[in-house]
Amino acid sequence: MDSMIETSALTVHVSSIPNGSLFLWGTRENGGIWDALDLKNMLFAWHRASFYGTFMEPSEWQNREGIELLPLEALDYFGDPQPVQHLQLSWDTECTGLIRLAPAIKEALATGRFMPDYEKWKSGEIGWKLQLPEELQALETPSVSRWIHALIPEWVDADGVMKDNLRKLEAAYPLMRRGELGADVWLDEEDWLVAIGWSQDRTPMRSCLQLVEPDPAQGHGWQLRIVLQDRLSPDVLRTVTPDGVPVPGELPLPEAWQPELGRVQRDAAKWVRILPWLDAAEGSLRQTLTEEEAWRFLAEGSVRLVEAGTSVFLPAWWDRIRKLRPKLRAKIKSSVGSGRETMFGLSQLMQFDWKLAVGDIELTEEEFRQLLEEKRKLIQIRGNWIQLDPQFMAQVEQIMKQVAKKKGLSFRDVLELHFAGDAAGLLPAEDDPDALRYLDMEVELNEQLRHMIDQLTLAESIPIVQPPASFHGSLRHYQVDGISWLLFLRRFGLGGCLADDMGLGKTIQWITYLLTVKEQEQPDTPSLLICPTSVLGNWQMELKRFAPSLKVHLHYGPQRLKGPAFKENVGSADLVLTSYTLSHLDEAELSSVAWNSICLDEAQNIKNAYTKQASAIRRLDGYHRIALTGTPIENRLTELWSIFDFANPGYLGTIREFTHRYVNAIEKTQDNEIIGKVQKLIRPFLLRRVKKDPAIQLDLPEKNESKTFISLTAEQGSLYENYIQDMFERLDKLSAMERRGLILAALTKLKQVCNHPALLLKEGLNAPWSGRSNKLERLLEMVQELRQEGDKCLIFTQFVETGNLLKHVLQQELGEPVLFLHGSTSKTARDEMIAHFQDVSQPVEEQRSVFILSLKAGGIGLNLTAANHVFHYDRWWNPAVENQATDRAFRIGQTRHVQVHKFVTLGTLEERIDEMIERKLGLSQQIVGTGENWITELSTDELRDLFSLRREWVEA
Numbered sequence: 001m002d003s004m005i006e007t008s009a010l011t012v013h014v015s016s017i018p019n020g021s022l023f024l025w026g027t028r029e030n031g032g033i034w035d036a037l038d039l040k041n042m043l044f045a046w047h048r049a050s051f052y053g054t055f056m057e058p059s060e061w062q063n064r065e066g067i068e069l070l071p072l073e074a075l076d077y078f079g080d081p082q083p084v085q086h087l088q089l090s091w092d093t094e095c096t097g098l099i100r101l102a103p104a105i106k107e108a109l110a111t112g113r114f115m116p117d118y119e120k121w122k123s124g125e126i127g128w129k130l131q132l133p134e135e136l137q138a139l140e141t142p143s144v145s146r147w148i149h150a151l152i153p154e155w156v157d158a159d160g161v162m163k164d165n166l167r168k169l170e171a172a173y174p175l176m177r178r179g180e181l182g183a184d185v186w187l188d189e190e191d192w193l194v195a196i197g198w199s200q201d202r203t204p205m206r207s208c209l210q211l212v213e214p215d216p217a218q219g220h221g222w223q224l225r226i227v228l229q230d231r232l233s234p235d236v237l238r239t240v241t242p243d244g245v246p247v248p249g250e251l252p253l254p255e256a257w258q259p260e261l262g263r264v265q266r267d268a269a270k271w272v273r274i275l276p277w278l279d280a281a282e283g284s285l286r287q288t289l290t291e292e293e294a295w296r297f298l299a300e301g302s303v304r305l306v307e308a309g310t311s312v313f314l315p316a317w318w319d320r321i322r323k324l325r326p327k328l329r330a331k332i333k334s335s336v337g338s339g340r341e342t343m344f345g346l347s348q349l350m351q352f353d354w355k356l357a358v359g360d361i362e363l364t365e366e367e368f369r370q371l372l373e374e375k376r377k378l379i380q381i382r383g384n385w386i387q388l389d390p391q392f393m394a395q396v397e398q399i400m401k402q403v404a405k406k407k408g409l410s411f412r413d414v415l416e417l418h419f420a421g422d423a424a425g426l427l428p429a430e431d432d433p434d435a436l437r438y439l440d441m442e443v444e445l446n447e448q449l450r451h452m453i454d455q456l457t458l459a460e461s462i463p464i465v466q467p468p469a470s471f472h473g474s475l476r477h478y479q480v481d482g483i484s485w486l487l488f489l490r491r492f493g494l495g496g497c498l499a500d501d502m503g504l505g506k507t508i509q510w511i512t513y514l515l516t517v518k519e520q521e522q523p524d525t526p527s528l529l530i531c532p533t534s535v536l537g538n539w540q541m542e543l544k545r546f547a548p549s550l551k552v553h554l555h556y557g558p559q560r561l562k563g564p565a566f567k568e569n570v571g572s573a574d575l576v577l578t579s580y581t582l583s584h585l586d587e588a589e590l591s592s593v594a595w596n597s598i599c600l601d602e603a604q605n606i607k608n609a610y611t612k613q614a615s616a617i618r619r620l621d622g623y624h625r626i627a628l629t630g631t632p633i634e635n636r637l638t639e640l641w642s643i644f645d646f647a648n649p650g651y652l653g654t655i656r657e658f659t660h661r662y663v664n665a666i667e668k669t670q671d672n673e674i675i676g677k678v679q680k681l682i683r684p685f686l687l688r689r690v691k692k693d694p695a696i697q698l699d700l701p702e703k704n705e706s707k708t709f710i711s712l713t714a715e716q717g718s719l720y721e722n723y724i725q726d727m728f729e730r731l732d733k734l735s736a737m738e739r740r741g742l743i744l745a746a747l748t749k750l751k752q753v754c755n756h757p758a759l760l761l762k763e764g765l766n767a768p769w770s771g772r773s774n775k776l777e778r779l780l781e782m783v784q785e786l787r788q789e790g791d792k793c794l795i796f797t798q799f800v801e802t803g804n805l806l807k808h809v810l811q812q813e814l815g816e817p818v819l820f821l822h823g824s825t826s827k828t829a830r831d832e833m834i835a836h837f838q839d840v841s842q843p844v845e846e847q848r849s850v851f852i853l854s855l856k857a858g859g860i861g862l863n864l865t866a867a868n869h870v871f872h873y874d875r876w877w878n879p880a881v882e883n884q885a886t887d888r889a890f891r892i893g894q895t896r897h898v899q900v901h902k903f904v905t906l907g908t909l910e911e912r913i914d915e916m917i918e919r920k921l922g923l924s925q926q927i928v929g930t931g932e933n934w935i936t937e938l939s940t941d942e943l944r945d946l947f948s949l950r951r952e953w954v955e956a
Contacts, residue, residue: 009088010034010042014095016143017061020150022074022098025066036065042089043067046082071151078102097139104136105148109155115193117149128152203260205230207267209305210239210313211289211297213385222294224278224287226264227313228257242268242285267310274308275301295377295387298322317385321359326388328396329355329362330409330417331444345493346412346648354400355444358386372397399426399441409443412651417443418453419680455488456684462488467512468519470549475505475512476699478689482509485687486626487516490597495625495647497603499632499688502785503704503869503899504696506628507539510599511547513626518550518574523596526553526573530617531601533579534778537711537906537953539601540577550574555582555589557955567592580605584616595622602781603627606646607639609655618646630785632686637663640682648685690789691897703886705900707914708782710775712754712905717954719760720753720908724947731940740936743943747909747935748799750947751874754905755802765808774955775903779806779873780813782901783850786869787814792837792849793869796885798876800824803852806873810850822854838866855885864888868896873903877913877935907953912946 015023024043026034034042036058044053050073059068069077079102083089091099108114113131120127127149132140140148205228212223225247230236236254239247244261246253253261268285272278277293278301280286289297299322302312333351356363356371361384363371371379371388378387403409403426409417413426426441445453455461465484467475475483482498486509489496500506514527531539536556543552553573555561560582561569566589570576576593583590598620600606606614625647633640641658644651652658662678665671689696712720727746734742752759756773769776779795786793797803800822807820819833836848851864855876867889876882882902889898904914913935938946 009090010039011090011092012039012043012083012095013092014098015061016146017068018146020071020147022069022071022147023059023061023064023066024069025061025064033064036060036067039065040067041084042087043081043083044077045084047077048082049076070154071147072154074098074147075102075106075151075155079106094141094143097141097144101132101136101139101144104132105130105151108132109152114152118193120149203231203263204254204256205260206311207264208311208313209271209302211294211302211315213294213315220288222289222291224285224289224297226268226285228253228264229311230254240264242287270308271305271310274304291376291378298378298387299389315385321385321387324359324386325440326386326392327357328399328441329357329444330414330441331355332409332414332446332449346410346415346651348411348493349406349408350411350414352409352443356396358388359384361386372400402426412648414443414445414449415453415684416651416681417441418445419684420677452492453684456494459485459687465516468515470515470519471512471546472548473508473546475508478696478699479505479509479512482506482687482689483512483516486510486513489685490517490624493624494685495627497627497629497632497643497647497686499629499686501688501690501789502630502782503706504689504691506630507542507601508546510601510626510628511543511550514550514575514597515547517597525594525596526570527575527597527599528590528593528595528620528622529575529577529599529601530580530583531577532605532777532781533581533955534710534774534781535601535708536577536579537774538709538778541707541709541906543575543577552577554578555586560586562586562589580613580617583620584613587616587619590616591620593621595620597624597626598622599626599628600643600646601628603629603643603646604631604639606642609638609642609645614642614646618649631788632688637666637678644682644685651685652681697897701897703898703900705902707902707904708778709911710754710778710903710905711953711955712907712949713757713772713774714955715757715772716753717949717951719757720750721949723749723753723760724949727947728940728944731943743936746947750909752799752802754908754910755797755799755874756805759799759801759805765804769805769809775873775905776806776809779871779903780809782869782871783810784814787816787849791869792867793851793871794864794867794885794889795850795852795871795873796855796882797852797873798855799874800854802874803854806852810852814850816850817848818850818852819848820852823856834864837864840866853885853888855881868898870898870900871903872901875902875904875910875914877917907950909947 009029011027013025013027015025017023024039025036026039026042028034040053040056040058044050044056047053050056053067056067058065060066061068078095078098081099108130115129117127117129130148130152208227208229210225210227212225214221225239226242228238228240238253239250240253241247242265244264272285275297277296278286298314298318302314305312330352331354333353354365354368356368361381363381367381372393375390375393376388377390378385380386403413417426459481462481462484464480465487467480467483482500486496486498490513498506498509500509510529517523517527529539536554540552540554543550551572551574553570553576555566555570555576555578566586570593578586578590598617600617606617608614627643627647629643632643638655638659641652641655641663645655653661662674665674666678691697723746727742731739731742749760754775756769756776758764758767758769758772761767771777783793783795795806797806803820803822807818810818819837821830821833825833833848833851837851840847851867870886870889872882872885886898886900902914904910935943935946
């Protein structure tokens with residue numbers, strides 16, 4: 001030991017820390033505090049168990065330096081302290097007491113003379129009592145008690161059997177918190193030690209309670225009996241009075257039970273304290289109960305008694321019926337007509353009978369109403385007991401009143417009950433649907449309704465309707481199924497959402513539906529089609545191509561009809577075609593007609609239910625409503641509500657009800673049960689086929705080419721017309737060579753105008769782009785849809801400036817990187833782009849899915865089979881070049897069907913040249929195949945015919 005160590009007198013003190021540890025510190029004769037390290041060396045110099053204090057770290061408590069001893073370490077140390085011998089060392093009173101107590105505490109622990117503290121447990125703590133010799137009990141100060149309470153769990157933790165008892169004690173702690181009364185009301189210390197498993201009950205029998213159902217033959221009601229049960233032979237039971245006397249007719253009590261019969265009265269008094277309403281008088285237990293009290297005992301009282309450690313015998317049927325959830329049923333009586341004249345859609349009211357089903361028992365409406373009036377909770381019907389929870393009955397009564405107020409169940413109610421299976425939809429919005437979620441309700445359908453709903457849920461069972469002769473084209477089998485589904489819904493006045501993947505032909509399915517309705521019904525009023533401005537021209541071309549017999553009225557542009565003239569003139573049309581923008585601006589005109597059918601193309605345009613546009617569309621009057629969309633949900637479930645509220649108004653309730661009942665739960669917790677309910681609700685009215693479906697793939701061509709027709713915006717029309725006027729003014733004044741140069745330059749400039757005005761005006765990428773080019777808007781819509789489906793695409797353009805603009809807009813709107821390969825791209829960058837695009841093994845967020853290529857740079861030598869969509873944004877008037885570009889995706893290694901989209905701007909040279917190539921107009925493939933130079937050889941009149949702008953396709 002250090003020779004410089006202090007040798008003055010040392011007094012050792014001890015304090016109890018709140019965590020149960022003991023803190024040692026030392027003082028000198030002058031009152032100064034000893035250095036903690038020196039103190040450790042003094043006190044543990046010969047203490048072998050602590051390795052002479054080697055691992056003890058000095059610490060601080062209440063501004064004093066010292067040594068902290070854990071409870072078990074303190075017990076071991078004070079049991080035999082071995083400080084240095086050469087120092088004048090004294091212990092304060094607390095330390096002296098601990099040195100005397102420690103051996104006795106260790107012996108009491110070793111011999112099991114300790115137990116949980118009942119008084120502590122009653123006050124909400126876990127504590128212990130230790131049996132110490134009488135002469136040492138005065139030494140147990142509050143700080144010593146705190147140490148003992150912390151010490152015993154550490155001691156117990158080191159002993160397997162004791163550790164199990166500690167767990168029982170910790171488990172017993174919340175037991176007293178379950179009841180409204182304090183634990184001491186229903187457990188004395190002896191009961192408590194038995195209840196927590198610390199000690200065993202030595203009595204040969206235990207007191208139990210039995211509820212006996214009424215026996216009409218003997219004329220008594222519900223009986224509460226005390227039953228004694230042999231602990232070793234549980235089948236030995238004796239019924240006794242509250243005084244412990246066997247009831248008449250019982251066998252005598254076993255001899256061994258006699259000395260313990262006093263506990264019967266004690267237990268009966270305890271039960272009355274737990275359930276005061278069982279008190280007959282002066283603490284005695286009631287022996288008969290009313291039906292109301294019997295139900296209360298079954299539902300609540302028995303649970304409280306079991307929690308307090310009492311065995312309770314209940315009628316055998318109780319466990320079965322308490323698990324039975326009563327179901328409210330509406331048995332539909334009215335039939336559904338097969339024609340439009342007898343079916344009025346979702347609002348039609350239906351006749352029905354109320355029923356209540358509990359397990360296998362079904363109550364008639366008369367029995368059920370009687371129960372409601374009597375407010376019975378337990379009742380025996382046809383030999384079976386059933387329970388009716390008061391809250392359930394109150395909710396049932398509320399629903400019945402609400403339905404009576406509505407004067408019946410509507411077809412909408414019937415469908416929702418059938419698919420969702422709960423009654424929340426029948427209540428007014430101000431009620432809390434969460435409170436009723438557990439309330440099951442179902443409808444019992446009649447044969448006709450069941451057949452109809454089976455067909456709704458299984459599209460394959462719907463009668464097939466062949467397309468009329470007026471349809472110019474051929475349909476694939478799934479398209480015929482889609483038309484038949486739309487017509488089936490129409491027959492019953494139900495709207496629908498056709499949500500097929502892009503490229504599966506939603507357009508021609510609705511055109512065929514329209515032709516069939518015209519042929520079969522000869523409707524008096526036209527149908528209305530609302531679509532984005534960017535596809536108005538496409539619809540006109542498709543209608544002209546597939547349904548030339550339909551009279552189509554375009555409500556668009558500055559010359560469109562307003563006021564009374566609108567209604568007067570559209571009456572003779574089969575179809576009125578307009579845009580989403582005008583649906584709100586011209587609401588007065590559009591709402592003046594009761595439309596035969598209303599169709600929304602790209603119906604996700606009304607996904608925000610709160611916009612004026614969406615609200616105006618939902619207010620329109622139409623017999624049949626159809627939504628077409630490839631993306632029924634883009635971000636939130638409320639988008640689906642908006643589309644469905646258009647197709648079938650009110651079917652999903654108000655947006656507030658729908659959000660409260662479904663959206664919140666799904667978006668917060670992904671509750672599978674609620675997701676399943678929403679799926680069942682929407683499935684009958686949503687038809688979605690995907691290209692990956694093997695049944696669809698069998699019917700698709702390997703390469704499906706389609707044209708997307710686009711109209712010019714007013715800005716584009718003005719730029720286009722000004723340019724060609726200037727060109728024709730100069731044309732005849734030029735030499736042959738200059739003339740050719742001007743025509744080729746014009747081809748480039750006019751294509752740029754069709755692509756986007758900013759390209760001709762050289763505005764740069766920071767210029768505003770939205771709303772100026774329908775071609776760009778449509779490309780963006782189509783790419784967004786295919787990306788939502790997880791598809792990849794190639795986009796070809798002739799111009800680097802166009803590619804840069806497309807890359808800028810698509811990256812901005814899609815929120816993902818877009819590749820662009822052009823003539824100036826290095827070989828290294830080119831190879832990296834191709835490898836990145838083709839690699840589908842990467843995580844989705846790291847993949848590249850949109851690839852823009854200049855036609856010449858990307859038209860040959862590439863293998864890009866990861867793409868299954870190819871866009872020709874602007875046209876190269878050489879079919880061979882375009883086909884070569886398309887074959888970057890459509891080649892060996894391609895495992896999916898490829899969709900090719902060729903954009904054509906209506907009213908411009910793009911449309912004229914497209915027509916010339918299609919019809920060839922006497923030009924051989926060889927001439928057209930040489931590129932665009934043949935155009936320079938046309939006469940001025942031919943050029944004027946080719947270039948001139950047809951104003952009907954230009955926006956206002």
